[in-house]
Amino acid sequence: MAYSDKVIDHYSNPKNVGTLDKSKKTVGTGLVGAPECGDVMRLQIEVDDATGMITDAKFKTFGCGSAIASSSLATEWLKGKTVDQAVAIDNMDIVEELNLPPVKIHCSVLAEDAIKAAINDYRKKNGLEELAFEEKGVH
Amino acid sequence: MLKLPVYLDNNATTPMDPRVLETMLPYFTEHFGNAASRNHPFGWEAESAVDYAREQVAQLIGADPKEIIFTSGATEGDNLGIKGIFEMYAAKGNHIITATTEHKAVLDTCKHLEKLGADVTYLQVKADGLIDLAELEAAIKPTTILISIMYANNEIGVIQPVKEISTIAKRHGVLFFTDATQAVGKITVNVIEDGIDLLTFTAHKMYGPKGIGALYVRRKNPRVKVTAQMDGGGHERSMRSGTLNVPGIVGFGKACELCRLEMEEDTKRISALRDKLETALLKVEEAYVNGNREHRLPHVANISFKHVEGEGLLMGFNKNIALSSGSACTSASLEPSYVLKALGLGDDLAHSSLRFGLGRFTTEEQIDYTVEQITNTVLKLREMSPLWEMYKEGIDLNSIEWAHH
Numbered sequence: 197m198a199y200s201d202k203v204i205d206h207y208s209n210p211k212n213v214g215t216l217d218k219s220k221k222t223v224g225t226g227l228v229g230a231p232e233c234g235d236v237m238r239l240q241i242e243v244d245d246a247t248g249m250i251t252d253a254k255f256k257t258f259g260c261g262s263a264i265a266s267s268s269l270a271t272e273w274l275k276g277k278t279v280d281q282a283v284a285i286d287n288m289d290i291v292e293e294l295n296l297p298p299v300k301i302h303c304s305v306l307a308e309d310a311i312k313a314a315i316n317d318y319r320k321k322n323g324l325e326e327l328a329f330e331e332k333g334v335h
Numbered sequence: 336m337l338k339l340p341v342y343l344d345n346n347a348t349t350p351m352d353p354r355v356l357e358t359m360l361p362y363f364t365e366h367f368g369n370a371a372s373r374n375h376p377f378g379w380e381a382e383s384a385v386d387y388a389r390e391q392v393a394q395l396i397g398a399d400p401k402e403i404i405f406t407s408g409a410t411e412g413d414n415l416g417i418k419g420i421f422e423m424y425a426a427k428g429n430h431i432i433t434a435t436t437e438h439k440a441v442l443d444t445c446k447h448l449e450k451l452g453a454d455v456t457y458l459q460v461k462a463d464g465l466i467d468l469a470e471l472e473a474a475i476k477p478t479t480i481l482i483s484i485m486y487a488n489n490e491i492g493v494i495q496p497v498k499e500i501s502t503i504a505k506r507h508g509v510l511f512f513t514d515a516t517q518a519v520g521k522i523t524v525n526v527i528e529d530g531i532d533l534l535t536f537t538a539h540k541m542y543g544p545k546g547i548g549a550l551y552v553r554r555k556n557p558r559v560k561v562t563a564q565m566d567g568g569g570h571e572r573s574m575r576s577g578t579l580n581v582p583g584i585v586g587f588g589k590a591c592e593l594c595r596l597e598m599e600e601d602t603k604r605i606s607a608l609r610d611k612l613e614t615a616l617l618k619v620e621e622a623y624v625n626g627n628r629e630h631r632l633p634h635v636a637n638i639s640f641k642h643v644e645g646e647g648l649l650m651g652f653n654k655n656i657a658l659s660s661g662s663a664c665t666s667a668s669l670e671p672s673y674v675l676k677a678l679g680l681g682d683d684l685a686h687s688s689l690r691f692g693l694g695r696f697t698t699e700e701q702i703d704y705t706v707e708q709i710t711n712t713v714l715k716l717r718e719m720s721p722l723w724e725m726y727k728e729g730i731d732l733n734s735i736e737w738a739h740h
Binding site for chain 2: 199204207210213215227228229230231232233234235236237238256257258259260261263264309
């Protein structure tokens, strides 16, 4: 299977690989997937309390090129968005941007799940109610 | 001189040896006859070419030419051998013994036969990929008609104790079929010494053309017969009808001859390269060889790099190195290799595996390049892997409650 140029670019030069201090109250961490499924994504956001703006985002991913690209792209999109705007990121936006084939859609779903898990972790830490998300259930 | 891209997927298929192609060419054009045409020189020429090739093929496995049935390849041989025995020996029984690490062509054939009333035992393998001989013997019942165990595995290269299996089979009056697709041409296979009753193999795994293979069917001690699975003109002693693929057969014959003459030298060179590759890659932290390393094909290595996903790993160099992975992120199931899972490997290690199949045309420069590329990519991806980070922090990955999807 051939990969799109954008997937190859994110794979070769991933953006925002790294780790934020998960003990900080302003950092939300989402860890999704499972080793036995062949993909695990950890996505972290750092939020400015005053503005609700995501000031930093980092990821680490165990998975195929499309999973790495999906999480790399997600971190790029998250930076500069408010938490409310970030909630609206849909996996199909990722599919479109990266030109993912049908067998790789689950990678984009995982990225969306990771964003939402990170947001909920941040909300929980700050005494806010966790948001209820619909299960995409693609994989 | 380094020649790119590097091809290390010789278990999938091998390039054709130019000497094989050269032998085949006249049989597409001037000698195009049908080997079954008995009344003119075109037919005679084709027939004599097939006869000669049949001898070359038989000689490689120590068989009599009359015991060679040409097929379209190993999958057909698996189907014809197993289904053909099931039908032919129906009066004797309906029990077949095979193993969980067999090729799908064997496993799916057995599953098909189960729907038709077959009773199939799927033996588990040990952690090194070998079957347990005591378990095999214990599985034999009065209704057992066939033991089907592969000669060597396509993913891990592990060679089964074929002689011991055939001894057990003989002791109980059970026929022994072996899928020897990966073994023939690479190591010495002799149907007499090994006590094999039926054996399938194919040309394209040994530098011959695709679309041609053979099923060996023993003619004496005991005389074995299979029921044809394709009806027609009664070719191949009525066991496999269909006009013979003369150019393919000629090429197959030549490929067998080359393997027989050059096996010793090829094996020496290729296994040295394989060992060099393996030794170098095992210097990478948390890298493991899958399967028994002693009873193994000389050109195969299967290595897992912990906490790095196989397909992601391949992407780091697959423009320049052709390899295959036990991970199956592209398939709908997302299930990693069933062979590696049968060894008791965790799914994470199965997802992290690469299969190396070296061949006649692999060079030392290519191996050096491959080691460098893979090592660099593993290190790069581990920097990106949350599992590697957790492992380094001493977190037990099994203690985490993963969101299974």
